[in-house]
Amino acid sequence: MLQKKVxxxxxxxxxxxxxxxxxxxxxxxxxYTTTIGVKVDKKTLTVIETDVALLLWDVYGEDSHQSVLxxxxxxxxGYLLVVDPxxxxxxxxxxxxxxxxxxxxxxxxxxxxxxxxDLKDQWNTLSxxxxxxxxxxxxxxxxxxxxxxxxxxxxxALAIALLNTSSAASSEx
Amino acid sequence: xxxxxxxxxxxxxxxxxxxxxRELKALRELLLSTDRDRLEEAYRRLDALEKRLSPxxxxxxxxxxxVNAMRHxxxxxxxxxxxxxxxxxxxxxxxxxxxxxxxxxALFPILGPAIRKMxxxxxxxxxxxxxxxxxxxxxxxxxxxxxxPLCHVSSSKASxxxxxxxxxxxxxxxxxxxEAFNANEFDGLDVLQVGGLSVWIEWGPSAVLAAVIRGLxxxxxxxEMQIYLEKVHMDYAVELQQGQGDTKAFEPxxxxxxxxxxxxxxxxxxxxxxxxPRIKQWLLGLVVVALGLSLWTLFSIVEKNRWDEFLxxxxxxxxxxxxxxxxxxxxxxxSGLKDALARNPVELLANxxxxxxxxxxxxxxxxxxxPKFVLARIHTLLAPPTGVELSLEGRRLRVTGNISEQxxxxxxxxxxxxxxxxxxxxxxD
Numbered sequence: 001m002l003q004k005k006v007x008x009x010x011x012x013x014x015x016x017x018x019x020x021x022x023x024x025x026x027x028x029x030x031x032y033t034t035t036i037g038v039k040v041d042k043k044t045l046t047v048i049e050t051d052v053a054l055l056l057w058d059v060y061g062e063d064s065h066q067s068v069l070x071x072x073x074x075x076x077x078g079y080l081l082v083v084d085p086x087x088x089x090x091x092x093x094x095x096x097x098x099x100x101x102x103x104x105x106x107x108x109x110x111x112x113x114x115x116x117x118d119l120k121d122q123w124n125t126l127s128x129x130x131x132x133x134x135x136x137x138x139x140x141x142x143x144x145x146x147x148x149x150x151x152x153x154x155x156x157a158l159a160i161a162l163l164n165t166s167s168a169a170s171s172e173x
Numbered sequence: 174x175x176x177x178x179x180x181x182x183x184x185x186x187x188x189x190x191x192x193x194x195r196e197l198k199a200l201r202e203l204l205l206s207t208d209r210d211r212l213e214e215a216y217r218r219l220d221a222l223e224k225r226l227s228p229x230x231x232x233x234x235x236x237x238x239x240v241n242a243m244r245h246x247x248x249x250x251x252x253x254x255x256x257x258x259x260x261x262x263x264x265x266x267x268x269x270x271x272x273x274x275x276x277x278x279a280l281f282p283i284l285g286p287a288i289r290k291m292x293x294x295x296x297x298x299x300x301x302x303x304x305x306x307x308x309x310x311x312x313x314x315x316x317x318x319x320x321x322p323l324c325h326v327s328s329s330k331a332s333x334x335x336x337x338x339x340x341x342x343x344x345x346x347x348x349x350x351x352e353a354f355n356a357n358e359f360d361g362l363d364v365l366q367v368g369g370l371s372v373w374i375e376w377g378p379s380a381v382l383a384a385v386i387r388g389l390x391x392x393x394x395x396x397e398m399q400i401y402l403e404k405v406h407m408d409y410a411v412e413l414q415q416g417q418g419d420t421k422a423f424e425p426x427x428x429x430x431x432x433x434x435x436x437x438x439x440x441x442x443x444x445x446x447x448x449x450p451r452i453k454q455w456l457l458g459l460v461v462v463a464l465g466l467s468l469w470t471l472f473s474i475v476e477k478n479r480w481d482e483f484l485x486x487x488x489x490x491x492x493x494x495x496x497x498x499x500x501x502x503x504x505x506x507x508s509g510l511k512d513a514l515a516r517n518p519v520e521l522l523a524n525x526x527x528x529x530x531x532x533x534x535x536x537x538x539x540x541x542x543x544p545k546f547v548l549a550r551i552h553t554l555l556a557p558p559t560g561v562e563l564s565l566e567g568r569r570l571r572v573t574g575n576i577s578e579q580x581x582x583x584x585x586x587x588x589x590x591x592x593x594x595x596x597x598x599x600x601x602d
Binding site for chain 1: 316317318319320321322335337338341342344345348349351352353416418419420
């Protein structure tokens with residue numbers, strides 16, 4: 001079986017843990033508890049007739065007091081860059097994290113995740129960062145961990161992208 | 174007309190020029206033919222030389238002779254070695270200074286054995302080498318960069334956790350400690366301990382070996398982990414470098430890791446497995462002999478019990494007196510006295526479970542004075558008519574039925590001749 005390390009990156013309280021909980025355990029809780037350090041979960045899926053095990057590293061959210069340790073990013077095959085469009089400053093954090101990845105590992109496949117689409121009437125997507133992030137992303141996905149929208153599709157899209165990247169890398173060798 | 178004349182003049186001139194040209198050419202041929210050939214040859218050679226002197230051609234030619242030239246030189250003397258030595262040393266220094274990771278990766282498989290040899294030669298063996306109980310529950314081989322598990326085995330007695338999550342968390346903890354406390358980049362987390370459970374971790378340049386130990390692990394276990402990890406780096410260098418997350422290439426390690434695990438399992442089953450084959454054969458032989466002896470003993474006990482039971486039975490039988498008995502393997506003997514009217518001992522043997530072929534019965538006839546036999550003999554002797562019954566009560570022979578007094582008197586006389594009947598009194602009711 002193919003195994004891929006995938007990191008959940010984003011500012012605090014954008015819904016990274018909720019997305020993982022929804023995907024892995026099909027659960028959602030309104031209660032917010034901040035993630036300390038990193039939590040590792042695993043989900044196995046089949047895409048393009050290949051079994052893939054996604055090791056989901058749910059990294060604590062970046063804020064003004066703490067930034068993500070680059071060491072957590074080492075060895076990752078791809079990442080989900082999660083933003084909360086109801087809080088425009090989360091786009092800036094996402095851009096900062098994206099740059100951290102580029103500086104640490106170079107370009108890696110990622111999906112820009114616009115979470116909390118159940119609150120779309122409160123979204124503010126006027127930030128320039130969203131354009132910068134969308135340009136290089138595999139795709140942009142609107143999700144809601146609360147009402148289970150787009151979550152499975154998001155992970156499947158990332159898994160397919162990672163498989164294609166693996167195949168391309170194997171061919172070059 | 175003028176035009177025609179001009180044309181004619183022109184034609185004539187041109188013809189003259191052509192003629193002159195041809196004559197010149199012929200003259201040139203005559204004068205320069207030899208030199209021209211030589212000149213053309215010279216140009217050809219020059220072109221060839223230019224091609225040969227081009228950088229690509231020179232590189233190709235030199236590469237074809239370089240290896241042989243060096244080999245030839247090395248076979249002759251050490252001048253080439255002396256010449257190359259400072260170059261190699263300088264490059265070694267530069268690489269160690271500018272790219273220490275490359276040096277560390279290259280030296281890793283051989284550094285460990287060299288250091289261990291040195292330490293072993295310096296250390297005095299520990300005289301207090303007490304064996305402490307421990308058990309290896311899990312072994313994880315983990316990709317160092319990503320924390321993905323490459324191979325995992327666990328003891329049958331251990332609870333199983335998802336290897337990917339365990340190895341991922343170990344990697345995360347290591348990353349956290351490194352970054353949070355500015356640990357040296359070459360140092361790795363060595364031990365995690367909770368009560369009697371510990372996780373020992375050995376770090377290599379591309380892979381990590383983690384062992385979950387229950388109990389107190391001995392130092393030689395860590396040495397063996399190091400040795401094994403070095404071997405993995407040597408044998409799987411290419412696969413570890415590729416790091417695409419495909420575990421298929423590492424599947425053969427499952428058997429090796431399982432053997433490693435079993436080797437450190439202190440259960441009786443594995444202790445026996447680790448014994449020398451000759452010792453195992455001896456043990457097996459001893460077990461077989463012990464089993465055989467046990468079966469023989471059991472058989473003997475059963476046989477004895479049957480024989481004792483038979484003897485007790487036969488001794489309690491009226492009209493039989495046992496005077497002697499003997500029991501050997503498949504050779505039983507009973508001797509004694511038996512009344513002709515007593516039950517045949519062979520009948521008793523049939524129900525004992527003892528094979529009658531192995532039993533010898535030596536009985537001499539005698540007359541028992543058991544009341545049962547006395548009455549039987551009296552009955553035979555007196556032959557009472559129909560309707561007359563005889564019964565023996567102690568020393569009184571009771572005659573019931575229609576019989577004459579004369580018969581009773583005769584009976585009284587005859588009874589005294591029967592064994593055991595000398596003091597019997599005949600009474601007629």
